[in-house]
Amino acid sequence: MLETAKTQFQLSAEGLADVKKELARYETKESAIIPALYVAQKENKGFITTAVIHHLGQVMDIPVSKINEVFKFYTMFNQVPVGKHHVQVCTNISCALEGGRELASHICHELGVKLGQVTNDGRFSVSRVECLGSCGTAPMMQVNDKYYESLTPESAMNILRGMK
């Protein structure tokens, strides 16, 4: 986790309301940890810091260590900063058979980053991910919440270039 003394985090009023709603939604309040991490990640530019974990511990009244271990276990919670458009390219077997890895390399090359890096303007980051259930429409990429399927290196770059 990237930490500096300056790191601060506080949920917005809306985010706090969402977390409170999740706390009441399930049989145990621990079940709200994953939903709360999603809310907080969205409000913290797509990644989680120690400050985020501490804030959630406070508002949820759950030990920080408990939230931290859940955060670290699941890959959808980012431990490092990501771009405004977080590009995730599937490189698992069905996509690999249809050019998923070449697609990931092409996107990295075109954007001038390595896997896991963020572009200088902060707009994009690229990572490779495991099977996302788009095997019949390979290769594919997920950008933030959205799937883009049956891609070619060119069509993928056209989609990305169209993103502000």
Add this chain to the structure above:
Amino acid sequence: METKLLSEFYHLDEFRFLDGYKKHGGYVNLAKALTMQPQGIIDEVKASGLRGRGGAGFSTGMKWGFLPKNNEPRYLVCNADEGEPGTFKDRLMMERAPHQLIEGMIISAFAVGSKKSYIYVRGEYHFPVQVLEQAIQEAYKAGYLGKNILGSGFDHDMDVYRGAGAYICGEETGLISSLEGQKGQPKLKPPFPAVKGYLQKPTIVNNVETLAAVKYIIRDGAAAYKKYGTEKSPGTKLFSLSGNVRKPGNYEVLLGYPLKDLIENEGGGMKPGRKLKAVIPGGSSAPVLTADEAMKATLDYENLAAAGTMLGSGAVIVIDDSQCMVDMLGVLMHFYHHESCGQCTPCREGTGWLNKIVHSILEGKGRLQDIDLLVKVADNMKGRTICALSDAAALPVLSFVTKFRDEFEFYVREGRSKVRGSFYAQMHH
């Protein structure tokens, strides 16, 4: 030829919404089920021979039968964590027919006496989650969920839970840990979830396709359902066909359908100039079949077991002659190493070593004895851990190395792939 039992109306956009779903027989079978005795439904499902469609293929009726015979509160959980590489059928079912799943779940919940159910959906499936949440709201408004459903006196609540990216949560005890707000680590069985599951209460975990199929067993009766498929594998199954075929996609066929027909008819055959090399018939954990073996196989639990592999989740991954098997094993080992939850030493360390050894061969640094080392490590990972992930990593290794040993040996000797055009060959040579 496809046999569209579950997927008959998937092409209709209106089938996603309550009105359209009702136009095509929606919720009629819920009304029918609510007039039956719960035990009668369990008996019917047992008699139908329905087997779990998530991967293990265990008898659904028998699983339900493991619940304690008392009034203890119990949960029904739909496993929609679809993560087995090559599988994308549950996604289709949730996106195209959310009410089909919901109706199947309410019937199943009534049968097992559960007042609360969850649909645990993998975190990446944003759109399926949206579709399900909207459909659940519709079902509540129409009185199919909530108190006193259709005047039967049966109460049932349903909610969706989103995972956050962990293959291991597809394992039912890992899923339950995750639903409880923990790391998704599996637990030792017994006790089985049917006895002690979610929050230590009896819990039934069934796959999306399994729960959706229950509706058709109620509609047509066990005897009619058994007419589909084979004696030991009754029913239809959605197969997710992917890889190097012309027309990948989800196809619903009778269990026992020839694999050759699925590839050549539904899948449109191989791409121009390409020949079939291998098929992984049941998701990435299933041992690979050579082209010859694949041409003789039929898609049912018993035939694939006899062929030394498994039907698994129904993910058929087709590999043509332009692919390097060493490279593909590298892809799979990267995956299992990434997804091992780290609890059990043979899996945590074993997947790491398998990944390292395959990649050292891929980088041209392999030694001939590394091929046997792969087999030795994989052998030592089988049957020694809490859950099946360790075996799931070992099985592909053993089958790839045994059946395509010449490619591994060539790679070690020459420091490059035997197959021109493979990714590593392009990248490094």
